[in-house]
Amino acid sequence: MQLEPETNIKNAVQNADGTAFIGHPKGLGFIVFTEAWERFSFYGMQALLVLYMATHLFLPEHSGNVAGFGAFQSFLESIFGPMSTQALASQTFGIYVGLVYFSPVIGGYLGDRFIGQHAAVMIGAMLMAIGHFLMAFEVSFLVALLFLIAGSGFLKGNLAAQVGQLYEASDQRRDAGYTIYNFSINVGAAIAPLVCGTLGELYGWHYGFGIAGIGMLVGLAIYVAGSRHLPKSKITSETIAARKLKKEDFAPIFVILIMLAITSLYWTAQAQVWNVYPLWIKDEVNRLIFGFEVPVTWFQSLDFMFVLAAAPLVLWFWRRQNKLGNEPQDSIKIAIGCLIFGLAFMMLVIGEMTSSDAGIHMFWPFIFHCICGTGFLYIGPVAMSFISRVAPASVNSMMIGSYYLAIFIGGFGSGWLGQLYETMAPQWFWLIHGGIVSSGAVLIVLLKPFMDKMARAE
Template sequence: MATSAAPLPESTSPITTDRSFLGHPRGLAYLAFTEAWERFSYYGMTALVVLYMAQQLFQPGHVEHVAGLSAYRGALETILGPLSPQALASQTFGFYSGLVYFTPILGGWVADRLLGAKRTVVIGALLMSAGHFAMVFDQSFLLALLLLILGSGCLKGNISAQIGHLYPADDESRRTRAFTIFSMSINIGAVLGPLVCGGLAQAYGWHVGFGTAGMLMLLATITYLAGQRYLPDQRPRRPDREAAAPLTGAEWRTVLLLVVVMGITVFQTITYFQFFNIGLVWIDRHADLATPLGHLPAPWFTSVDAFFSVIAAAPLVWLWAREARRGQESSDLTKIGIGAVLAAFAAGTMATAAMLAGAGTVSALIPFAAFALVGVAFLYYWPPYLALMSRAAPSSVNATMMGCAYLSLFIGNIIMGWVGTLYETMTPGTFWLLNAGISIIGALLVLLFGRALTSRLAASPKPL
């Protein structure tokens, strides 16, 4: 990262005295509801896309119509060898979901240097809306993924950075709880998205589900625009008026420590996101989805993860607040380690289900339990990670570092997609045991290095 790309932002004063929304600034409400609608659309689409690619789009009669797919597939097969429709779907999902989490780095830079956070978020929301609508047509599938990737890059990191700027630098506990509330709103959207879009796709076809996601993304854009006056903005530095201050040695050390934290979180990222890739494929083939009311859509299982993230959020916020009052709250890195252990247990549950199923089917309650467990793992993993990045990142690169926080998801998802291509070469039980072991590696790294990292980050200069 070049220091010349790390400006000191001009910013409005953070809103620190307003406590009108659950004891937090009103701006948190608008950011949370924007993200709820955005996640409603995103997870509604994501719950469909792997099965859509594997079962329809990449099958003869459809695959020939997708613009640019032959060149894309040829490039992949040059590196990975011949890919079945299932393997191509897995790797494509890995690239898409990974790049969605890479482009926030660029979006953070655009906000820091060119447009400011507010305008960058609006552009991102409009690009994502266009991407969802482009998904309605087979021909524009790859274009749709590109628009969603670019739009998400403009939106994701900058909304997270705006939450951090609502609080003073030393208000660690309230900021962490704010990110937990924010994550709860995300998961409310993530619960409803797969249910609505998955149900409509099963009843009326894939493209109706994708079109619904586009309408929801437009609603997210309207919500964000309605709350503009309550939101802090990191305005870009004018390079012709003032020079960018380089990072100090201490700030560079902080950045490097945060990069180490990112690396540790990659392992459970691989396991977590595999549930939304091969997890749905396995459920569709091996879970008993018949009910007295009809066939249960496999995409609905992604709502289980989000639902349990929602219902577990309030108890965890209460627990962490109680521990904070007593001076006993676990560090953010400890929480991340607990999340890695829970994700490993969730993958172990899927391994058990796969071994029980063999070539047959198992009760849908077993994968239901696995998705519930990974939902709680998410709460221990992601909100503390974002809070740590927001608190510790130097102020001159805060938005950029919040974008960089998604690098762990970028790397993890790329690897996750490749791991998913191994599914057809292994037994399902072995495949899920592999994913459990990957997450355990992350937990062991926290156990070995978490205390030292926490201590050194605590001693780092605090952003202004």
């Protein structure tokens, strides 16, 4: 099975600078730093979003400033029924996250078939920069979300696909390349809440959103500077004809869709960390340290910091397993990650059960994020590498874009579940999420023989 489009382009890039960036092609370095700044802007805005909506923008005294808000609220309540401010904010966030991670499927298709991955990334970065700056104004809030959704669609799948195109199909550095790529995501995401979140939460929402826009422009500048080191696919009638699906391509696509459905259970739980979780931190956790109240957004930074801390250890552990001949297959790694993440939610349950009059001790969300970081490493980069390897060449970017379909489903799921937060005890709310993500491991064990037979890739 051919796994990558434009082999001649890859060979040119590979031979020119095959080990120029920590043992990887030079182009990976530019992609990594582009992605780090893009994630800085994205997660900087996202760290503020639910807090901004639930405690400021959607309150009656401010919501009238938002163009189209009345029609938007009426539309949502016609589907979900009357909602409190918190429920409306959670549902809006769920829809936004869902669409942000659905749009890369469309953007990936356009990159594969019409404009090429390079042009798609450029368009996406510019749209996202506009969206971030529009977030600084209350009146353009809903329009800003639309720009961010469209920009993410063009950028995410096509940028991730370019990582795979830097390597030959047989190059064993591919998994490490995607792990470095995901490492850059978490660097940007870890710094973002500390900078954008602190400015927005303590000094003014619009300062936080404005800094996020500047970060996106920096990412775009880095991408442009490294253009000559990146694979560029020229779309012609011949390449489109060569990329038609073959009969044998449908089985691996079906396997990818099964894996996406399973990983959406993980993303349903993970998306809640961006959704209701900040409100829970604000209301339930004692955030005082020697008289200083820790900003809510800093806790989201912990989520990514622990990924960075755990990554070298997890990579070392996998290399050791590989040398011993017992490194798990990708699907088993993902199952392990689901169990680890389910365990993390038990820390929130225990925190609720041991709460005092002063609130929940910060130890529990701290250990929660510590465990989450390891769980992500067994799921996020592994699933992306799995799709890159299994997906047919004709729809490689689109299928890598489909990785985000799992987050699309998870985003909508977290939005729907977020409405339950005000109606049940928090420990039950978090226990439900732990059960959802843990069920992914059970499904993988049950379906693995079938998936292995269909994919013939592991």
